[in-house]
Amino acid sequence: MWKKFIEDDTLSIRYMIIKICFMKVLQIHKFHTKERGGGSVTSYFETAKYLKEQGHEVIFFSMTDPTNEKTKYEKYFAQGFDLSENMSMWKKIRLLPKTIYNREAMKKMEKLLIAQKPDIAHAHNIEHYLTPAIYKVLKKHHIPIVMTLHNYSVICPNYKLFVRGKICEQCKKTRYYKCFTNTCLKGSRAMSFVGMCDAYFNKIFKTYECVDLFLAPSHFLKEKCVEFGMDPQKIEVVRNNYTPINISTHEDLNEDGEYFLYFGRISDEKGIDQLINAVKKLYDTGKLKEKKLYIVGKGPEESTLRAQVERLQLEDVVQFLGFKKGDALTQIIEKSLFVVLPSIWYENAPFAVLEAQSLQKPVIVSDLGGSRELIDEGRSGLVYKSNDVEDLANKMTKLLDKTVQKRQEMGIYGKQKSEELIADSEKIIKIYQKLVKK
Structure with a gap:
């Protein structure tokens, strides 16, 4: 009996070592295309690239788009939609529930987790598209969640703490209604209303509390989030993944530029x-x-x-x-x-x-x-x-x-x-x- 117990225990330890050394990492971003998203998309793809180089398996979850990078995981992606400035107010109103609580993204996430069984999830920018509601699905499946803070979305409805040419911190102490009264999102009442509702929804239903650890690419961002009430123990400063660009050998670097x-x-x-x-x-x-x-x-x-x-x-x-x-x-x-x-x-x-x-x-x-x-x-x-x-x-x-x-x-x-x-x-x-x- 003891021999069987020891053998089972040894197998469990071996399994855990293998699991840690070769993880299945779920990378999440609302965009899977290099045509959109700026630095956060760069970080998303650079992180995936680095993980693959280190021998880990990378799984992607995002939204469909004609310009997406090819991946076998696209069959699990949520249906893409556009929140462009040219959209009519009526269409924005119809999309309002989806931009706060994307049920379809949650269902697609459920299918992916059942099929792929990742060890951990790393989320990047997901707000207003995949929505933080997907964190509830990840927690249901006991998947640890890491989220990189590429902007100020967890404390500011317009992500920037910046409105009409000036720094703005009026939403401090969860005064998210200021987003609507000040039309902080693109000067639009409709968009600002969505931003306000989204912030209050995530606060009331504690969606961000599902995140095990937030990664801040700068000390400044961490300090600002703590100033707004976030737990400093749940934020760690980790710089963005970045692959240096090689200098062209044909360039004469001794010449003065124009x-x-x-x-x-x-x-x-x-x-x-x-x-x-x-x-x-x-x-x-x-x-x-x-x-x-x-x-x-x-x-x-x-x-x-x-x-x-x-x-x-x-x-x-x-x-x-x-x-x-x-x-x-x-x-x-x-x-x-x-x-x-x-x-x-x-x-x-x-x-x-x-x-x-x-x-x-x-x-x-x-x-x-x-x-x-x-x-x-x-x-x-x-x-x-x-x-x-x-x-x-x-x-x-x-x-x-x-x-x-x-x-x-x-x-x-x-x-x-x-x-x-x-x-x-x-x-x-x-x-x-x-x-x-x-």
């Missing part, structure tokens, strides 16, 4: 209008040294910014290159002098900083949010006082005045710093293993 660069979404919270104003100051004082600003990306503020450039008579100095990705974007970054990310909202841990650093480019960021955590002041880049155009212009002048060699030294150090952050990938696996053991 431009400095902004790349990313063209929207009001990015502060590009202030960057253009800073360029105007340099242009008027002769400190621009015949260099130009290239703006790469697309977004709702492009026409407004083009009008600003025309009004300031900077058409020969500021150029809009449109949306670029892959090798095309890499080459533009490589040939630049430095990168400027002038955000006026609480950035979390922008991939743009890591991309620029991996290509050995100094980066200028504002002192708001988590961006400054990625910069070693004076060594890999510069930090300026947010909303201070004069200080931004001064920091740009500093980099323009540096020799090519000095900028290269900053770039090399920045690349080393960005590579240090990759160690957090191992941290994620250790977190998974700890939760699976419980």
Whole structure:
């Protein structure tokens, strides 16, 4: 009898060791396409890539879309839908229940869990599409849940803590009705009503309490969530997964570039209008040294910014290159002098900083949010006082005045710093293993 007990116990230990060393990890995001979702989608795919490289099995759960990356798990995906700004108010009202409590996503999740039996689930951005209601299904099946906080969705109905050009924290102490009264979501009453209802629903039904551990890509985001009432013991700082970009061997890095660069979404919270104003100051004082600003990306503020450039008579100095990705974007970054990310909202841990650093480019960021955590002041880049155009212009002048060699030294150090952050990938696996053991 004792021999049988020992044998059974040994088998259980062996099974647990195998289970921990080779986990089945469910990655969840509302988008399974690289055409949407920005940095959170990058993190979703990068995490999956890293896990596969380490020998773990990755299962995906998302929503259907014609531009989706191919996967055998798409048969389990929930039906996709669009919450674009062009949607009629009536259609938005009809979709309201689904954006708060997606029953179809819950049913599809149930089928996936029964068929695939993952060891752990890692959720990224799911709000208003898959909805946090799917966490209830995961808990029913005793699946540990990790959620990366790519934005402020767990404490702010519009995800940004930013409304009409200013930081906003009026929803603190669960005053989510402020989202509706201030029309915080895209200036729309209907969308803001959805945001308010969603926040109150998740609070009342404690959907986020199903999450075992939240991952914050920056210390700033963790501190802000704790300030809003979240349990600090349930939040761990883990940097986003990121694969450094290799520098092209054909580029002559000793040549001086003709431009400095902004790349990313063209929207009001990015502060590009202030960057253009800073360029105007340099242009008027002769400190621009015949260099130009290239703006790469697309977004709702492009026409407004083009009008600003025309009004300031900077058409020969500021150029809009449109949306670029892959090798095309890499080459533009490589040939630049430095990168400027002038955000006026609480950035979390922008991939743009890591991309620029991996290509050995100094980066200028504002002192708001988590961006400054990625910069070693004076060594890999510069930090300026947010909303201070004069200080931004001064920091740009500093980099323009540096020799090519000095900028290269900053770039090399920045690349080393960005590579240090990759160690957090191992941290994620250790977190998974700890939760699976419980």
